[in-house]
């Protein structure tokens with residue numbers, strides 16, 4: 489099945505997806521993470537999009553659709569979470585075609601609802617393991633052992649360039665003006681479940697699992 493985790497930057501999509509990967513072996517496709525890898529590997533695409541991402545702008549639909557097509561070439565998994573995609577209605581429409589070629593469709597959209605006040609504090613404290621990309625929060629969600637990644641035992645953490653003030657402001661703006669309409673696209677199909685993502689990480693985990701259990705996806 490295909491799930492879309494939908495919500496503003498910092499709403500906890502990646503955190504919940506990481507949890508489902510670990511617990512149930514879901515595949516997690518974060519388009520932001522795919523793009524950051526291109527930048528890190530200094531590929532032609534990475535060099536092309538770097539300044540765009542750092543400014544908090546969206547990457548073009550054409551580039552994003554190519555990236556997502558490639559996801560299905562790699563390998564198949566029973567359950568795949570898309571996190572950060574689609575972000576425009578055009579992406580959502582084209583995604584339907586990509587999925588149907590692979591005999592798939594979006595089965596469930598989990599809408600992470602959080603007030604913008606919470607988001608700022610979350611994004612400002614976000615830390616990413618430099619080795620494996622696992623996401624933490626300095627205060628709300630630190631590694632179990634201070635300074636050591638729970639997953640890969642890496643000891644270097646970094647802040648994202650685009651979590652700084654001006655890029656962040658632009659990302660919130662784009663979420664409101666461009667991305668939010670994607671939810672209506674899926675609401676019309678009756679596949680959106682909204683959860684209160686302002687609650688603590690553990691509570692949100694339970695509520696996400698409940699949404700999946702209601703569909704018989706996990707028990």
Ligand code: ADP
Pocket residue numbers: 495496497498499500501502503504610611613614615623624625626628629685686687688689690692
């Ligand atoms: P997104 O993928 O939606 O951009 P993240 O999962 O990266 O969001 O979470 C953003 C920041 O907020 C991270 O530092 C993360 O540890 C923290 N966080 C995630 N969920 C919660 C929560 N329910 N309560 C408090 N902090 C959270």
Ligand code: AMP
Pocket residue numbers: 497518519520521523540541544545546547548552571572573574575576579650659
């Ligand atoms: P994220 O990791 O989801 O916060 O995404 C980080 C950045 O990657 C965004 O601010 C955009 O610049 C870019 N990005 C990620 N996903 C998309 C997408 N679906 N469409 C356009 N740009 C994207």
